Structure formats: structure tokens, C-alpha cells
Amino acid sequence: MTGKVLCIILNWRTAEMTLSAVAAAERAMEGIDGAINVVDNDSQDGSFEKLESALAGRPRVRVLQSGRNGGFGAGNNVGIRAGLPDGARPDFVYILNSDAFPAPDAISALLAHLQAHPGTGFAGSQIHGTDGEPHITAFRFPGIASEFEGAVKLGLVSRLLSRFIVALPLPSVTTPVDWLAGASVMMRQSMLEGIGLFDETFFLYFEETDLMLRGRRAGWATDYVVESRVAHIGSASTGMKKWQRIPGYWFDSRWHYFAKNHGRVYAVAATLAHLAGLGLNRLRMVLQRRRAGNAPHYFRDLVKHSLGSPLGPER
Numbered sequence: 001m002t003g004k005v006l007c008i009i010l011n012w013r014t015a016e017m018t019l020s021a022v023a024a025a026e027r028a029m030e031g032i033d034g035a036i037n038v039v040d041n042d043s044q045d046g047s048f049e050k051l052e053s054a055l056a057g058r059p060r061v062r063v064l065q066s067g068r069n070g071g072f073g074a075g076n077n078v079g080i081r082a083g084l085p086d087g088a089r090p091d092f093v094y095i096l097n098s099d100a101f102p103a104p105d106a107i108s109a110l111l112a113h114l115q116a117h118p119g120t121g122f123a124g125s126q127i128h129g130t131d132g133e134p135h136i137t138a139f140r141f142p143g144i145a146s147e148f149e150g151a152v153k154l155g156l157v158s159r160l161l162s163r164f165i166v167a168l169p170l171p172s173v174t175t176p177v178d179w180l181a182g183a184s185v186m187m188r189q190s191m192l193e194g195i196g197l198f199d200e201t202f203f204l205y206f207e208e209t210d211l212m213l214r215g216r217r218a219g220w221a222t223d224y225v226v227e228s229r230v231a232h233i234g235s236a237s238t239g240m241k242k243w244q245r246i247p248g249y250w251f252d253s254r255w256h257y258f259a260k261n262h263g264r265v266y267a268v269a270a271t272l273a274h275l276a277g278l279g280l281n282r283l284r285m286v287l288q289r290r291r292a293g294n295a296p297h298y299f300r301d302l303v304k305h306s307l308g309s310p311l312g313p314e315r
Contacts, residue, residue, distance in 0.1 A: 019055070
């Protein structure tokens with residue numbers, strides 16, 4: 001297939017899993033002109049040395065050291081800026097999580113889609129678990145209404161605000177969406193040269209939402225491509241599934257997304273809508289004598305973070 005593809009796989013303390021992702025990517029890159037940059041995000045656990053040793057002599061694979069753990073966007077930017085090993089400019093950049101494993105035709109399906117749709121800047125895969133269960137990875141951009149709906153968790157409200165719900169129903173055909181989870185996404189290089197790379201203010205979460213919003217505002221579409229299938233374990237590096245409390249960087253990223261893209265007044269309004277939804281949900285749980293489903297201290301942590309954010313420096 002025509003078009004050079006630069007694949008970026010970011011590692012943070014998951015060397016063995018990353019090697020499996022690299023092997024799957026190599027198989028899926030067969031017949032495609034390009035290379036794979038594996039970026040160790042300053043793991044400091046021997047990952048870099050292990051990856052270097054295991055991948056030595058693989059002509060299409062380079063192992064790079066980021067030098068600092070600046071998060072998902074910053075680490076991927078290291079791989080993108082490094083470019084192809086021969087110095088050539090790639091036509092497309094493909095971001096693959098270290099815990100994601102593309103089917104043999106997954107990368108070529110994304111490439112073919114972008115080549116056939118010149119107005120599309122991002123093409124993302126259909127993501128499923130290792131058990132084959134589909135993951136929800138196609139979304140609408142978040143806003144004030146979605147912040148309230150997602151927090152109140154009430155069927156009547158969800159029906160009234162259905163067109164604002166962030167998580168889209170699982171698409172059965174290839175379709176345009178607002179944004180996609182970044183586990184397996186191919187991006188047009190010419191678009192990135194116009195809108196810039198990942199905003200490194202985001203440590204983790206909301207960075208792909210921000211990037212795809214910038215693409216949308218510049219006139220580029222984002223498409224969910226069902227023909228491209230990728231197995232994904234999920235949260236292998238972040239440990240999200242085991243969180244006992246939402247980390248501060250999630251609140252930072254959320255605030256930065258709204259303040260940067262819609263202004264501080266909008267960010268305050270979105271936060272108030274979220275808090276109102278949480279309050280109503282908590283009241284309903286008390287009246288029904290049920291336990292709230294939010295992470296421990298979530299309401300308090302959001303209030304505490306929000307009190308400093310509107311007047312403090314943009315995060």
C-alpha cells in the first residue's frame with residue numbers, strides 16, 4: 001500500500017506487554033512502508049534496557065527514551081518528533097497502546113480508509129477486549145449538559161439529554177464521530193503539521209479529546225472504522241481499574257480541557273452542572289437507601305479542585 005506509516009508505541013513499566021504489542025504491530029505492518037518507534041516513558045524499572053535488548057536487529061523498530069514521564073501525550077510526541085529512521089517524512093502517524101494488539105489487517109484498514117477519505121484526519125479502530133467483548137471508544141465532545149447527565153445518572157434525564165451523552169452507542173458501521181479513545185488511532189501527518197501535536201499540559205486523559213477537537217475546528221473529520229479490529233486489555237499502565245480514588249491529574253486534565261477550549265466561565269459552569277448532578281444523585285441514593293456508585297471522596301475532591309481552578313493559573 002502507498003503512504004509511509006510511523007507507528008508509535010508508548011511504554012511505561014509494561015515491557016513484556018509492549019513487546020507483544022510490537023510483535024502484533026509488525027505483523028499488521030507487513031506490506032506497509034514505514035517503521036515503529038517504541039518510546040519508553042522514563043520507566044526507570046529496566047524497561048528501556050529490556051526493550052532495547054529484545055528488539056535489537058529489528059530493522060523497522062527503534063527504541064527511544066523520553067527522558068521524562070510527561071504523560072501520554074508528551075511520550076507519544078517524542079516518538080512523532082523522532083520521525084522515521086531514514087529521516088523521511090511519514091504520511092500517517094499511528095498511535096498504538098502498549099496493551100493493544102491489532103489484527104493482521106487492522107493497520108491496513110485504517111490506512112486504506114484515510115487514503116479513500118481525504119477529508120478525514122483521524123481514523124480509529126473498533127476496540128474489543130481479549131474476550132472479544134466490544135469496548136465503548138467512540139464519543140461526543142463533553143459539555144455542560146453532558147456533565148450534568150453523566151453525574152445525575154437518572155434515566156429520565158438521560159432520555160431528555162440523549163443527544164448530549166458523551167458515550168455513543170456502539171457503531172455497527174464505519175461512521176464519523178466527535179472523538180475516539182487513543183488506543184489505536186491513525187492520524188494524517190499533514191493535519192498534525194497544521195494543528196500541532198498532543199498538548200503536553202495534559203498528563204493523562206482528555207489529550208486525545210483536545211487533539212480531535214482541534215482537528216474538527218480545522219475542518220478534519222474523525223472516523224470510527226469497524227473494519228479495523230484491535231484487542232485491548234485496558235488500563236495496564238494507568239491502573240485505572242484498580243483506582244481507589246480519582247488522581248489529581250484527572251481533575252487537572254478535565255479542567256484544562258474545558259478552560260482551554262471553551263473558556264474559564266464555561267469550565268466553571270460545566271463543573272457546577274457536574275456537582276449539581278452529583279448532589280441530586282447522592283440525594284436519590286440516600287432516599288432509596290442505596291450506595292452511591294462514585295469513587296470514594298469524588299464529590300469532595302472535585303469541589304476542592306474546583307475552588308482553586310477558576311482563579312488559579314490554567315493547568
